[in-house]
Amino acid sequence: MSTRVPSIAVPPAASAADGAAAIRPARPADRQPLLDMLARCSTQSRLQRFHGFLRSYPEPYFTGALAGTAEHVALVAEVAGTVVALASCITVAPSAADIAVLVEDASQRQGIGTGLLAALVGHARSAGLATLNATLLAEQGWILRVLRRYGRVTARVSLGVYEASVFLGPPTARAPVVGAPMVGD
Numbered sequence: 001m002s003t004r005v006p007s008i009a010v011p012p013a014a015s016a017a018d019g020a021a022a023i024r025p026a027r028p029a030d031r032q033p034l035l036d037m038l039a040r041c042s043t044q045s046r047l048q049r050f051h052g053f054l055r056s057y058p059e060p061y062f063t064g065a066l067a068g069t070a071e072h073v074a075l076v077a078e079v080a081g082t083v084v085a086l087a088s089c090i091t092v093a094p095s096a097a098d099i100a101v102l103v104e105d106a107s108q109r110q111g112i113g114t115g116l117l118a119a120l121v122g123h124a125r126s127a128g129l130a131t132l133n134a135t136l137l138a139e140q141g142w143i144l145r146v147l148r149r150y151g152r153v154t155a156r157v158s159l160g161v162y163e164a165s166v167f168l169g170p171p172t173a174r175a176p177v178v179g180a181p182m183v184g185d
């Protein structure tokens with residue numbers, strides 16, 4: 001099964017000198033650009049995303065992201081033709097998925113993570129997913145505030161890690177809306 005996700009334009013952030021980030025599905029040709037992106041990420045960002053000091057993406061996660069299936073929807077964000085972020089929504093149960101986002105350090109705090117999260121939520125809603133799970137380091141409690149824009153959030157912390165779940169509510173005025181990715185054939 002293939003994944004069809006229309007390109008999504010994220011409004012330019014005030015600090016994004018190169019203009020808007022464009023969000024689109026990951027594709028096999030993104031393998032090297034994504035490896036290059038990971039190489040530009042700080043140790044801290046890699047640790048926050050993968051909870052380990054990785055030099056490359058874990059497998060089979062990376063191959064699954066590049067393949068793009070209904071069960072693993074992966075999005076990249078590009079700024080001026082350079083891939084700067086990777087986001088994933090992996091279905092783990094009939095109505096639940098694990099989500100994760102990595103934005104390279106130089107492109108953080110420019111609204112790209114918000115745009116990717118909104119796109120993942122749009123996909124989740126259109127796919128009938130009701131719960132999105134995210135694993136965060138305990139130092140990243142601020143992400144819970146961002147997740148709450150999309151529904152009720154529960155989080156339990158253990159050994160320095162939050163296991164958070166968002167129970168998707170109806171779209172609200174506070175939550176950014178980005179065109180819902182279409183998954184299908």
Ligand SMILES: CC(C)(COP(=O)(O)OP(=O)(O)OC[C@H]1O[C@@H](n2cnc3c(N)ncnc32)[C@H](O)[C@@H]1OP(=O)(O)O)[C@@H](O)C(=O)NCCC(=O)NCCS
Binds near residue numbers: 046099102107111140
């Ligand atoms: C978490 C991450 C994806 C956020 O992406 P981003 O593009 O930097 O986030 P945005 O610019 O869209 O900011 C979203 C909100 O979070 C806030 N924010 C961003 N980084 C923050 C930080 N380090 N501390 C506190 N707040 C922060 C922003 O101010 C913004 O708040 P607002 O919506 O009220 O204005 C990015 O920091 C990242 O990739 N980190 C490393 C990997 C990781 O931790 N992933 C999450 C777990 S899977």
